[in-house]
Amino acid sequence: DAKTTQPPSMDCAEGRAANLPCNHSTISGNEYVYWYRQIHSQGPQYIIHGLKNNETNEMASLIITEDRKSSTLILPHATLRDTAVYYCIVTTDKLIFGTGTRLQVFP
Amino acid sequence: SAVISQKPSRDICQRGTSLTIQCQVDSQVTMMFWYRQQPGQSLTLIATANQGSEATYESGFVIDKFPISRPNLTFSTLTVSNMSPEDSSIYLCQGSDTEAFFGQGTRLTVV
Numbered sequence: 001d002a003k004t005t006q007p008p009s010m011d012c013a014e015g016r017a018a019n020l021p022c023n024h025s026t027i028s029g030n031e032y033v034y035w036y037r038q039i040h041s042q043g044p045q046y047i048i049h050g051l052k053n054n055e056t057n058e059m060a061s062l063i064i065t066e067d068r069k070s071s072t073l074i075l076p077h078a079t080l081r082d083t084a085v086y087y088c089i090v091t092t093d094k095l096i097f098g099t100g101t102r103l104q105v106f107p
Numbered sequence: 108s109a110v111i112s113q114k115p116s117r118d119i120c121q122r123g124t125s126l127t128i129q130c131q132v133d134s135q136v137t138m139m140f141w142y143r144q145q146p147g148q149s150l151t152l153i154a155t156a157n158q159g160s161e162a163t164y165e166s167g168f169v170i171d172k173f174p175i176s177r178p179n180l181t182f183s184t185l186t187v188s189n190m191s192p193e194d195s196s197i198y199l200c201q202g203s204d205t206e207a208f209f210g211q212g213t214r215l216t217v218v
Contacts, residue, residue, distance in 0.1 A: 034207075043199055043209030044150065046108070087149070094140060095207060097150040 003027065004088045009102045012082075018075040020101050022088030025069045031092055033064060035073045037084040038100075044087065047073065078105045109134045111202055113210030120190055120217050127186045128213045130200035135180035138203040141173070143196045144212070150199065156183040190217045 005023040012018040024033065034049040048055055048062045050071075055062045061074040075082055087100040112131045120126050130139070139156040154175055155163040162175035177183040187194050197212045 036207075038150075041197075041212075041214075043211050046206045046208060049206070085149075093138065093203075094152060094155060095150075095201070096152060097142075099149050 003090050003096070004098050006086075006088055006098060006101045008099065009104070011104050011106060012075075012078045014080060014105055014107050015077055018073075018078040018082065018103060018105070020073040020075075020086050020088075020103065021070065022072070023070045024088070024090045027068050027090045031090045033062065033068075033071050034089045034091060034095070035060070035062065036087045036089065036095075036097075037082075038087070039081075039084040044097075047086075078103075080105050080107065108206055108208045109136060109202060109204055111200060111208060111210040113200055113213060115213055116211065117214040118216070120215065122191050122217055124190055125186055125188045126190065126215060127184050128198055128200070129184050130182070130202075130210050132181045132202050134204070136202040136204050137180070139177060139183045140201040140203075141175060141183070141185045142199045142201065144199065145196045153185070153198075156185075156200075187215065190215075192217045 032049050032051050035047040036044040038044045048060050050062045050064050064071045083105045085100040085102050087097050089095050110133045141153040142150040144150045152165050153168045156175050156177040158177045174186045195217045197214050199212045200210045
């Protein structure tokens with residue numbers, strides 16, 4: 001079973017920040033937090049990952065709480081093309097996908 | 108990151124037959140994996156493709172049904188054997204170097 005809990009769906013207005021939460025209360029010390037997204041009918045796309053520090057790249061920011069039991073993926077300026085299912089995964093190697101969050105960005 | 112070419116992109120097969128899906132990576136990767144994604148569902152890990160040895164299967168998946176080969180660090184195949192309509196899914200391969208990356212999937216329909 002997946003080790004993460006995510007809301008099944010979220011909406012976001014175009015141009016606004018999308019904040020996607022993830023709970024991973026049983027995370028172990030050597031497990032990373034990964035985020036992927038899957039746009040309809042395509043293979044999953046890597047977004048970002050982190051261990052305990054906050055991370056930022058050209059796509060998103062990842063905020064991990066100090067106790068590492070939860071994290072938030074931030075898309076700073078959501079666009080219609082960001083509409084997808086977003087998966088939060090904790091792992092040391094293989095990816096076990098949960099049900100993810102279906103993000104709908106609306107005009 | 109590296110790029111995976113997966114083929115076929117889609118196929119329609121008769122029940123009782125087998126289909127082999129191929130994934131070619133444009134560079135050597137340590138790990139390769141195979142997933143199934145049934146309609147409207149998330150991805151389910153089938154197995155880890157081990158180079159030069161037998162694949163490691165997840166619970167609920169067996170070698171007789173999903174034989175996997177990985178002859179080198181850039182190539183792997185998954186065969187879906189003795190197919191039934193319940194095997195209709197998207198099958199995806201994944202490679203890992205500094206991050207994980209996926210093929211575009213094979214959409215299989217069994218009739």
